[in-house]
Amino acid sequence: MQGLARKVMKVKTQDKIIISLVCTCVGFMAAVQFQSMREPTKRDTRDLWEIRSQLQVEQKKQQQLYEQIADAEQIISQYQQKSEQQQLITLKESIEELEKKAGLTEVTGSGVKITVQPIFEGTEIRQQYPAITPELLHRLINELNSFGATDIAIENERVINTTPIRYVNGETYVNNHALPPVPLDIYVLSPNPKRLLNYIQVSQSKDYFSIEKLNLIAELQEEITLPEYNGLVRLDMLNVNEAVETGDE
Secondary structure, eight states: OHHHHHHHHHHHHHHHHHHHHHHHHHHHHHHHHHHHHHSOOOOOOOOHHHHHHHHHHHHHHHHHHHHHHHHHHHHHHHHHHSOHHHHHHHHHHHHHHHHHHTTOSOEEEEEEEEEEEEOOOTTOOOSSOOOOOHHHHHHHHHHHHHTTOOEEEETTEEEOTTOOEEEETTEEEETTEEOOOSSEEEEEEOSSHHHHHHHHHTOHHHHHHHHTTEEEEEEEEEEEEEOOOOSOOOOTTOOOOOOOOOOOO
8 A cells, every 4th residue: 555655746746847838938927028028129219211311322322233233244345346456445445434433533514512610609719629520530431422423522532432440549530640630621522523412412421510510601613623532542351353264276
């Protein structure tokens, strides 16, 4: 009888352990589900206008890439159909065009002149001029590019894709040269200067500059000449395909 009782007690103990494990699992699953209901997945909090604006920027970048691919394919096709002498001429023209797009040559066209000047209210004493930070310049340049700018220069410094804009010892440097104190001028070329001017007038950059007590005064210019980029172009990120093509001899 004692052996039978021990077996019964052992079975009951095992049942209790199994029931406890099951209850623990069920409780854990219920807790996870309850927590997921309390803390839903974070959603994009941007409003519809911001999403549409970002979408337009990305679509414009995609369209530009398609156009660049089409231009490259056309150049390759023309290059293959010409004689050796004509190929050299085409190659030279392509290099010149690439240098122009990269900002390595002086360029002239119509555009907008933006003067950055301090805002003074009332009889405020002009003891210290506000400074242009790299963050402000980056915001402005990004907006200008999205508004259709093709070439930009800050005073005598040509801005290209690899232009460094940094803060060093209390001064903002562009192309490793310190910017002069405000007021200073920013020159922007565009195929549609009037449209660019309208965008600048309502841009967020005006608000950001205003917070730092700076004002953006934009005006149309029929002819603007931008200097060439004189710095060293960094090609660290380029990958060269060194594969050698072989064919039948």
